[in-house]
Amino acid sequence: MPVNITATNSNNSNTLTQITEDDQPPGYLKTDFNNLPISDTINDFRKKFFPDITLSNWNDWRWQIKNRLSTAEEFQKIISLSDDEKLAFAQNKGIPIAVTPYYLALIYNSQSSLRRCMLPSMAEFYQAPGEKEDPLSEENHSPIHGLVHRYNDRALFMATDFCSCYCRYCTRSRLVGGGRKSAQAKALKMRWELAINWIAEHPEIKDVILSGGDPLTLTDSQIEFLLERIRTIKHVEIIRIGTKMPVVLPQRITKPLLKILKKFHPLFVSIHFTHPDELTLENKITCERLADAGIPLGSQTVLLNGINNNLETLSSLMTGLLKHRVRPYYIYQCDPIIGSAHFRTNVKHSVELIGSLQGNISGYAVPNYVVDTPGGGGKISLLPNRIVSIDENGLCLQNYEHSKFYYPEFE
Numbered sequence: 001m002p003v004n005i006t007a008t009n010s011n012n013s014n015t016l017t018q019i020t021e022d023d024q025p026p027g028y029l030k031t032d033f034n035n036l037p038i039s040d041t042i043n044d045f046r047k048k049f050f051p052d053i054t055l056s057n058w059n060d061w062r063w064q065i066k067n068r069l070s071t072a073e074e075f076q077k078i079i080s081l082s083d084d085e086k087l088a089f090a091q092n093k094g095i096p097i098a099v100t101p102y103y104l105a106l107i108y109n110s111q112s113s114l115r116r117c118m119l120p121s122m123a124e125f126y127q128a129p130g131e132k133e134d135p136l137s138e139e140n141h142s143p144i145h146g147l148v149h150r151y152n153d154r155a156l157f158m159a160t161d162f163c164s165c166y167c168r169y170c171t172r173s174r175l176v177g178g179g180r181k182s183a184q185a186k187a188l189k190m191r192w193e194l195a196i197n198w199i200a201e202h203p204e205i206k207d208v209i210l211s212g213g214d215p216l217t218l219t220d221s222q223i224e225f226l227l228e229r230i231r232t233i234k235h236v237e238i239i240r241i242g243t244k245m246p247v248v249l250p251q252r253i254t255k256p257l258l259k260i261l262k263k264f265h266p267l268f269v270s271i272h273f274t275h276p277d278e279l280t281l282e283n284k285i286t287c288e289r290l291a292d293a294g295i296p297l298g299s300q301t302v303l304l305n306g307i308n309n310n311l312e313t314l315s316s317l318m319t320g321l322l323k324h325r326v327r328p329y330y331i332y333q334c335d336p337i338i339g340s341a342h343f344r345t346n347v348k349h350s351v352e353l354i355g356s357l358q359g360n361i362s363g364y365a366v367p368n369y370v371v372d373t374p375g376g377g378g379k380i381s382l383l384p385n386r387i388v389s390i391d392e393n394g395l396c397l398q399n400y401e402h403s404k405f406y407y408p409e410f411e
């Protein structure tokens, strides 16, 4: 029976339930204990929909992954699916579906705009002009499988195809969703060896971005193995990790993981955020722990129609990120994957939106707005044109309020 939800989903509760080591179930490894508190709204969700699950299990990232929801039947025990969502589930387009119980607690309300990022809709079945399976032409820029070399000094290393939650607008929806069975893990290791050897043979590579899928879904020993091997390559100066885990599964950022990450500085982490509803206390504590481990944190956000493409939502997200010690880094124009038209925004309007951010919030909170050009041309940063003209008064500039000012520069 579908459960009708009437409560509003406010994730801004400022009270927390502290989990103690006494809450650990028998047989639980002490090293797994990450002491991440649970905010009251999320705890209420846990008690209502997962009443038999202890706080310790809830706080265990492997329990969260094992208990991801992926079928219409599983979701319907918690949320009422719309007719459109039910149809889309039944048609099964092929983009994998998975949501961790933690993240479902943030999006389960029917009013949550984030729900559209995770649950399928029939709009995905419409292919608009210009949409492609691999719009950025990553396959053509892959000297070997799982590694993209688009810029001279950087390499994007797709360490896994697995994510804990799958976004409906994912650029790599053609690839993500692989299983984690041991046979595949073996194939993964072979893939890693080839990628690591390729990087070692290319001294121009200074910056390696570990991406996926989500690399923080790998086990601690796999992450350590990868970082160790990449760090031993003399010409690699910095390593970056691209992840959504602090947002969809903050329980993953355990003490043992932090201990590993700390060994491989300079290491940067880019976190995929979409909406201020994701700025929970769990996320805040997780980001603080990463920052305290000396890791500079940046955000990446995809601009999504009806989800975050308005001044209020973006301002709240970007300023909220600074409070979580994350520097807003990129806002991406949504890539034209097949079935993405309902997510994509108008580029000209988006430039204006980013221009409005500039005057309204701290400069530190304003990210770069970029279009990753179809065909593999790389990222192009777009800004509103503030130069109006040059005349006898000088260079005429227009500020964010559309007022004009002159700078004394003459032709």
Ligand code: SF4
Pocket (backbone or CB within 6 Å): 162, 163, 165, 166, 167, 169, 170, 171, 172, 173, 176, 212, 213, 214, 243, 244, 272
């Ligand atoms: S977390 Fe990243 S890689 Fe995974 S589905 Fe979302 S956008 Fe794609």
